[in-house]
Amino acid sequence: MTKVRINPGVCGLIATVTAEAQKGRTVKVTVESGCAGIQKMMEKLGDTFDTFEVCFTGPGTNPFYKAAAECCPPHGGCPVCAGIAKCVEAEAGLALKRPVEITFIND
Numbered sequence: 486m487t488k489v490r491i492n493p494g495v496c497g498l499i500a501t502v503t504a505e506a507q508k509g510r511t512v513k514v515t516v517e518s519g520c521a522g523i524q525k526m527m528e529k530l531g532d533t534f535d536t537f538e539v540c541f542t543g544p545g546t547n548p549f550y551k552a553a554a555e556c557c558p559p560h561g562g563c564p565v566c567a568g569i570a571k572c573v574e575a576e577a578g579l580a581l582k583r584p585v586e587i588t589f590i591n592d
Contacts, residue, residue: 487576491568496520500565504576510536512573516565522557523565529556536577539570 491500500518507513512534516527530552539547549566557563564587574580 487572487582489568489572489575491565493520493564498523500568502569502572504572506576507533510577512536512539512576514569514573516569518565520557520565522553522560526552526556534573536573536579539573540577540579 486503486505488501488503491502493500498518498520500516500520500523502517503515505513513532514527514534515532516523518524526549530548534548539549547566547570549569553563553566568585571580571585575582
C-alpha cells in the first residue's frame with residue numbers, strides 16, 4: 486500500500502490518497518479530500534484503475550485529469566490529479582517513492 490498527502494495550497498483542502506495493488510495491472514485508489522470537486526471526480530470514476538491507463542499517458546490525459554475537467558472548478562493548477570497519479574505509479578513499482586515539490590522563489 487502507498488499513501489500520500491497532497492497540500493494543494495491556499496484552498497487548504499488537503500487530499501490523502503491511498504493506492505493498493507490488486508491482481509494484474511489494477512490498483513485500488515481511495516481519495517479523502519474536503520474538495521467537493523475531487524469528491525465528485527472520485528464518485529464518477531470509482532476506485533479501481535488500470536495502472537497503464539493512469540501512468541502511461543500524455544500529460545493531463547489520464548482518467549483523473551479527464552474527470553477533473555468535468556467535475557472540478559476551473560483550477561488547472563490543482564496538484565491533486567498529479568499527486569494521485571504519482572501515488573499509483575509508486576504503488577505499481579513504476580516510480581520511486583520520492584517527494585515531489587513545487588516551491589515559489591522570490592527573487
